[in-house]
Every structure is written in structure tokens, then in C-alpha cells.
Amino acid sequence: MGLRVENLRVYYRTLSGYVRALEGATFAVSDGEIMGLAGESGCGKTTLGHSLIYLKPPMTYMEGRVLLDGQEVPIWDMKRMSEFRFRRISLIPQYAMNALNPTRKIGRMIADLLAAHGVDFREILPELKRRLDLVQLSHEVLNMYPIELSGGMRQRVVMVISTLLNPALLIADEITSALDVSTQRAVCEMIVEFRNRGFVRSTIFITHDMSILYQIADTIMVMYAGQLVEKAPTEVILRSPHHPYTRMLIASLPRVGVRHRQERLQGIPGAPPRLLDPLPGCRFRDRCPVAFARCAEVPPFVEIEPGHFVACWQEI
Amino acid sequence: MGRYLGRKLAIYLLTFFFAVTIDWLIPRLMPGNPVDTMVARMALRADVAEVLRSYYIRAFQLDLPLWQQYLNFWIALSRGDLGISTWLFPQPVIAIIYRAVPYDLLLLLPAILLSWIAGNQAGAMAARVRWLDNTLLPLSYILTATPYMWLALLLAWALGHVAGLFPIAGAYSFNIRPHLSWLFIRDLLWHWFLPFTSLFLVMFGGWAIGMRNMIIYELEADYSRYLEALGAPQRLIRKYAFRNAMLPQITGLALQLGAIVAGTLATEIVFAYPGTGYLILQAVQNQDYFLLQGCFLFIITGVLLANFTIDIIYALVDPRTRLGMTGE
Ligand SMILES: Nc1ncnc2c1ncn2[C@@H]1O[C@H](COP(=O)(O)OP(=O)(O)OP(=O)(O)O)[C@@H](O)[C@H]1O
Ligand code: SF4
Ligand SMILES: [Mg+2]
Numbered sequence: 045m046g047l048r049v050e051n052l053r054v055y056y057r058t059l060s061g062y063v064r065a066l067e068g069a070t071f072a073v074s075d076g077e078i079m080g081l082a083g084e085s086g087c088g089k090t091t092l093g094h095s096l097i098y099l100k101p102p103m104t105y106m107e108g109r110v111l112l113d114g115q116e117v118p119i120w121d122m123k124r125m126s127e128f129r130f131r132r133i134s135l136i137p138q139y140a141m142n143a144l145n146p147t148r149k150i151g152r153m154i155a156d157l158l159a160a161h162g163v164d165f166r167e168i169l170p171e172l173k174r175r176l177d178l179v180q181l182s183h184e185v186l187n188m189y190p191i192e193l194s195g196g197m198r199q200r201v202v203m204v205i206s207t208l209l210n211p212a213l214l215i216a217d218e219i220t221s222a223l224d225v226s227t228q229r230a231v232c233e234m235i236v237e238f239r240n241r242g243f244v245r246s247t248i249f250i251t252h253d254m255s256i257l258y259q260i261a262d263t264i265m266v267m268y269a270g271q272l273v274e275k276a277p278t279e280v281i282l283r284s285p286h287h288p289y290t291r292m293l294i295a296s297l298p299r300v301g302v303r304h305r306q307e308r309l310q311g312i313p314g315a316p317p318r319l320l321d322p323l324p325g326c327r328f329r330d331r332c333p334v335a336f337a338r339c340a341e342v343p344p345f346v347e348i349e350p351g352h353f354v355a356c357w358q359e360i
Numbered sequence: 361m362g363r364y365l366g367r368k369l370a371i372y373l374l375t376f377f378f379a380v381t382i383d384w385l386i387p388r389l390m391p392g393n394p395v396d397t398m399v400a401r402m403a404l405r406a407d408v409a410e411v412l413r414s415y416y417i418r419a420f421q422l423d424l425p426l427w428q429q430y431l432n433f434w435i436a437l438s439r440g441d442l443g444i445s446t447w448l449f450p451q452p453v454i455a456i457i458y459r460a461v462p463y464d465l466l467l468l469l470p471a472i473l474l475s476w477i478a479g480n481q482a483g484a485m486a487a488r489v490r491w492l493d494n495t496l497l498p499l500s501y502i503l504t505a506t507p508y509m510w511l512a513l514l515l516a517w518a519l520g521h522v523a524g525l526f527p528i529a530g531a532y533s534f535n536i537r538p539h540l541s542w543l544f545i546r547d548l549l550w551h552w553f554l555p556f557t558s559l560f561l562v563m564f565g566g567w568a569i570g571m572r573n574m575i576i577y578e579l580e581a582d583y584s585r586y587l588e589a590l591g592a593p594q595r596l597i598r599k600y601a602f603r604n605a606m607l608p609q610i611t612g613l614a615l616q617l618g619a620i621v622a623g624t625l626a627t628e629i630v631f632a633y634p635g636t637g638y639l640i641l642q643a644v645q646n647q648d649y650f651l652l653q654g655c656f657l658f659i660i661t662g663v664l665l666a667n668f669t670i671d672i673i674y675a676l677v678d679p680r681t682r683l684g685m686t687g688e
Contacts, residue, residue, distance in 0.1 A: 098589040129591030143586035145600050147607070147679055160592045189679045206590070 045113040046074040046246050047096075047213050052108030054095040062104070063319045065091040067270045067327075069108070070345055071353070073213070073246040073263075078239055080261030080278070081250045082293075086319075088270040089250045090138070093215040095119060096248075097133045112212055130161060134211035134244075138218040140202040144190040151186030154205060161209070168208065175204045175243075179234055196227050203234060207243045214244040220256055232260045254297055258282065263351070266290050269327040270319055272345050276352040286354045289328050326357070334358055361675050361682045368671045372664050379660045384433050386656070387649030388426075395420065397647045398446040420444070420650075442654035447646035453654035456639065461658075463531055463635035466552060468624055471559035472613070479567025480609055484602050486568065487575040496568060503565025508623030512558040512630040519554060526554045529632035555631045559624060563616075570612055574605035607678050614670040617663055625659075 050070050056063035065088040073079045081089050091103065096119060099105055105120035112132060118124040137143055145153055154172070155165035173183050179200040190198055199219065207214060216235060220228040238244050249261060257264050258278060265275040266289065274287040285291045323329055325340040332339070338357040345355040395416045399409050417423050420443070421432060436443070442453040483500075486493040503511075520528035532538065532547045578584060578601035587597050625637030632638060636655050643651040675681045 094589075098585075100588075126591040126593070129589060131591070135586075135589045137582070137586055137589065139582040139586075142582040145583040145587075145604070147604055148600065149679075156596055157587065157590060157592055160596050189683065191680055192683060202586070 046072060046077065048072045048109075048111040049096075050109040050111070052092075052095065052110065053106035054091055054099065054108075055104050055106055056091075057102045057104045058320075061320055064322055065270050065319055066095065067322075068342070069272050071265060071272060071275055073248060075245050076239060077262050078235065078247040078249055078260055079275075080257035080264040081248055081267065082252060082254055082257060082264055083267035083273075084252060087267045088319075089252075089267060090217055091270075092267070093135070093217050093248060093250050096213070097125070097129055097135050097215060099125075130157070130206075130211070131209050132211055133213045134206045134209070134215070136203055136206045136214065136216045136219050138221070140199045140219055141195040141222065142198075143202050144198060146190055149187060149189055150193075150201060154186070154208075157205070158208075163209070172204070172208060175208070178237065178241075179204055196223065199223075199231070200234070203231070203238075207238050210243055212245045214238070214247045215250070216247060217250045218252075220251060220253065228256065229259075232256060236260050254293070266293065269322060271327050271342075272353070272355055273328070274352075274354050275345075280349075280352055286348065286352070286359055287356045288332050288334055288358070326355070364675055364681055365672065368668065372668055376660065376664055379664075380434075380437070380657065381430075383653055383656050383660065384430060387653055388429075395422065395446070398449065437657075442657060443650040445648055445651045447642065447648035447651060453651050456651060457636065457654055457658050460634060460636050460639050463628075463633060464624065464637075466531075467555055467559060467628070467633065467635060468620070471556055471563060471624075472620060475560045475563035476567050476609070476613060479564045480571045480606065482564070483568040483571025483573075484575050484598075484605070486572045487579070488598070493572070497572065500565035500568040500572075503561050504563075504569060506562055506565075507626075508559065508562050509626040509630060511562055512555065512627045515554050515558045516630055527551050528554065531634050551631075551633075555627045555633050558630075559620075559627055562623065563620065566616065567609065567612075570609055571605055574608055575601050578602075578604045607674070610670060610674050610677070614667050614674075617666055617670075621659060621663055 049072070052066060052069045054066040056065055069092060081092065083089055094100075095103065095105070096110060096117070099119050100122065110117040110119050112128070117128055117133070144150060148156075151165075158165050158168065172186075176183055176185065181197060181200055181204070185193060185197065185201060190201075193201065203219075219235075220231055223231060235247060235249065239247055249257070251257060254264075261278050263275060263277050264281040266273045266281070266287070268289050274281065274285065274290045276285075281290065282294065285294050324342075326332070326335070326343050329335045329339045336357070341357075343355045343357045343360070345353050346360060347353050348359055395413055398416065399413050402409070402412070421429060424432070440454060442457070445451050445453050445456055448456060482492075482496060486496045516528045520526050527533070527550065531551050532544065533551075536544055536547055538544060575598075579597065581601075581604075584597050584601060587600070624635070625640060627633070628635040628637030629641050636658060640652060640655050642648070643655060
């Protein structure tokens, strides 16, 4: 069944008003799907990812529904979300290398966390060890403090912890950004391996590095200024992107497989919009080469072919 | 950890050496001569005074070359001999200090430990409870900004002088001889209450603020956010944050120790409490340089020892130092 998100709107409440970071997102991620979530910095990727597990002030739920395997996920309710977190929806955060308590042995910390969810550490220990083997960590790390491990090792520990209870949905936020190329590849392979072995069912893999998505994502969803722009199987996004923004994004990329980061986005003329009082209608309008009158209305996110969604008036 | 403590120990030994040297120099650099003062106080005939003077100078070894005096000072020190008091001649300085130490400890240990524990608890609570934060925090800022002597004077005046609830001088009533009985213990506590309270309150404020700010910082830390995102209960997150916030508070205790001891000395003077602080006052008033020297030496040693103890405790509770991962 996987994940269904319907018309999800999440803002940040600030002193100068609402920052409209996620505007009416409707999409689905099916079982076994690794969905890459791409878009330039500040377009709302983290907002979308976090709102599914950890919607905390100043992040404010405005409207919309989230369904996981057909069951409503009460993302607006911090308390009720507790039973979803970790067990059914889990997160590998952007700051994974610093995500462990520096003064607690890793094994003890895992035991504390599991106990809080009513899981017996000793029962799960054999599986935990198998997974440590899988990510090539010695069982000794359970007896160590995080400071005794390298940054890459800490991140692998966090990846194992986050997926330990086989969540239905895993959100991985920029987990490759701080790594060198060879470590990036290893981390990506782990994400795929976790899915193949059924540790996680659906994965939302957030990054602004498109080349990584080509390696691991089944589908790619692109965001622009808080709005969903296009979602399609990776091949389709790569070969025949439909949305003008996606097209510019793909065109501005160097050869596939070459590492490239934000500077590529500067190839697109114009500045990304402020989300405090965004343009009404299509937010890409002021940078869009093919904009026309209709674009002052919000374009719907429609399925133009099976599995290919685009939000652009030119496509309707 | 061994290396960490070894380095600390070396630093403390060096500090001790310099502090003792300066301590030895002070009376010798000060104007006036303790022996002259002592002899003058006796108001003797001039020729008798002269005989006595030369006797005392020999007795205090002031006729030797300076380097020999200095060497003898260390030798005597290693035997626990701090010289003879001129004020309470011929009592040894060390004996006078020994009589004062129990009163210092009686004030210092409970004040430090209780304020540290209570301040940490209160600070941690303030970080969680809004109304407590709004009341306790401003109060703590006022308390910690108050000089020790100032609060001591205020309490002595308000609760002692005006309200007459507590005595304002001495460690026990003049008409009671120290002995082991409920009567004496009650009297002792009654005299102890005000100086203890004034120390406790000032320190409490500092610990409460420190803990409150540290715990808020820890609750914002990445590991707290990760735990929260994985649905860990607030209880667990706060437990971690409290334990981690405690570590800087231990270092804070080491850093504050000097100020705390100085505050205690001032408080003892205000309440005429017969600890080392009160002795120092007497030594100054009576120009008893050897007693003064002894008191300082005792304080230096005490503070250094206490600091070293705290360092050991810190190394034991913080895995980062224990594993030698960080320098400090
Ligand atoms: N705590 C906050 N308060 C107010 N605005 C915020 C806050 N956090 C994020 N925003 C705003 O929300 C928008 C979306 O931020 P978000 O972190 O989701 O972007 P992102 O796509 O993850 O960017 P990056 O690639 O840099 O991680 C940005 O414009 C940002 O300025
Ligand atoms: S809706 Fe209009 S402005 Fe937006 S991308 Fe399509 S054409 Fe451009
Ligand atoms: Mg982000």
C-alpha cells in the first residue's frame, strides 16, 4: 500500500508571518519504492520529510492527510505520533554523524531507545549484530562511545539504528552530503540493500545531488519553492522531463555520474523566490521561459502518463 | 586518563610551588617587622626589649640569609611546621589553624554540596516549567550577582539584628562549652544557619542559572532531536540532557572554588565565625605574619586539593576525558 500524501500544507510560523514551505503536496510512494526528492536548497525538501515524522514548532500543520498502508497518520499530534515514530516511520537525519549521545555507550543508548518502545534489547541483539555485519561494523561498537568512532562509522550506526524496527517508511535526509565520493557510494548501496532485504519498505531519499539519485532512486520527485513540480520514474525524469524547471535542472547538469552540487543551479536565471510572500499561482513563473497568463493560477499536479506527474499549465 | 591526571597533577604541583614561594615572600616584603610589633606590644623597658628582640629574631630565624630562610621554610613545611604565632605566642600556627578548620568545613562542605545539588535540580526544573523559569531565573540572577559579604550583612541585619531570630556572632553561645549533647548541637546549628544560608543562596543562584542554560542547550542538541524524532519519551531525552549538562557544572565547581573560598572567608568575618577567615582578620589586626602566612598556605593547599579531586571525578564521569579523546 505504501505512503499516500494528500494536499499536505505545512508552514513555518515566524514573527514576520508564515513561511509557506510546503504548499498542497499530493503524491504517493509505493511499497519497495525508493523515491528521490530533489530541488534546490530551501525548496522545502526537509520540511516535507520532517513533517511526516516530526512536525514540531515553528513548523505548523495547516491541512492535508497522510496515509500509511491505508491508515491515517496523525502528523499534527506530537503525542500520538510517538507510536508511529521509529516503529513505522523512521528518519536518518541530515546530522546523522552527531545524532548519538556523546556520553552514552552506543549499545546502552540503543537499549534505552528500544525500551522506550517496549522492545527487549537482548531479543533484538542477534538481528542488530547481523545488521552491523552488513554495514561492516564490528560488534564492538556497541561497547563504545560515539567519540571513539569516525564520522562515517557513526553514520552507519545511525542507519542501522533508524531501520532496526523495519519501518514501513524511511526518510533519509541529505545523508550523503558530508561524505566523500567512495563513502557516498557505499551509503547509497546500503540504502538499496536495506530495501532489498525488506528492512524498510518505502524510502524517501532527500538530496540536491541528482547524480546520486540516478544510482539508487526508482522514482524522482522534484520540488520548487514549496510546490511539487514533477514526479516520474528515474529514467523518465532523466530522458524526457516535462516541467520547464525540471528540464532546466537536467540540462544544467554536467555529464551523468560526475559530481555536481548547488553551483549547477546557478545556471538557471533569476533568484529562487522568498517563501514568506510567494508569487500566487505557479511559483516558477518569474523564471519560466514559457510562462503565460494561466500561470497566475496554481497548476494541478496531474498524471500525464502512468506514474508521471507534472504541475504545469503547458502540459494540460 | 592517566595522562590527563598526570598533566593536571604537574600543573597543580607547579602552582603549589609558586604559591608557597609568594606566600613566603609576603611577610618579608611587607613594611614593619613582626618581632618589633610583638615586643612593642609588651611595653617593656628598652634594654629588656632589646634582649627579647634579638632572642625572637633568632627564634624566628630572621637573622639567617634569605636563601637559607627559604630553604628552612620548605623543610619545616614538609614536617607540617608553619612556625609560631606572634599573636598567640608561643602557640604553633598549625595548631591554631587546626582549631579553625572544622568550622570552615562545617560551612563550606554543606553549602557547596547542597547548593550544587539543589541548584542543578532547580535549574533543570526551570528549563521545563515556564512559571518556574519566570520566577526562579530572575531571582537566581540577583542572588548570583550579590557579593557574598553583602548578602551576609543583609541576613545578619534582617534576621539577626532586626528580627532577632538568629545570633550574629560566634559558632556557639559563650556560656556553652563545646561538648557532645543535643543542647550543644542545637546551639551550633543555630549559629551556623545564617552564615550557611548566605553562602548557600549566592551559590544556588549560580548553579541554577548554569544548569538551566546548559540543559536548554543540550535539549537543542542533535542527539536530543534524533531521539525525539525516533519517538523517545521526554523522560529519556531529559535524562540524557541532564547528565550531559551536569559535566560542565562539575568543571564550573572547580572554577568557582577560589571565589567560593574567598566568599566563605568574608562570611566568616561578618558573622565572627571562628574559621580561617576570622583567623585571617585576627592575624591582620595583630600583625601576626606567620599566622597569616599559615592561613594562606592552608587555603592554597585546600583549594588545590579540592580542584584535583574534582578533576578526578570529572575524568571518571566523562567518557571523553576518560578515553583521552579531548584535551580538557
Ligand atoms: N525553523 C524555520 N523557521 C522559519 N523558516 C524556516 C525554518 N526552517 C526552514 N525554513 C524555511 O523553509 C523553507 C524550506 O526549508 P527546508 O529546510 O525544507 O529546505 P530544504 O529543501 O531542505 O533545503 P536544503 O537543501 O538547504 O536542506 C526555506 O525557505 C527555509 O528558509
Ligand atoms: S505553470 Fe506556467 S510558469 Fe509554471 S512552469 Fe508551467 S508554464 Fe512555467
Ligand atoms: Mg534540508
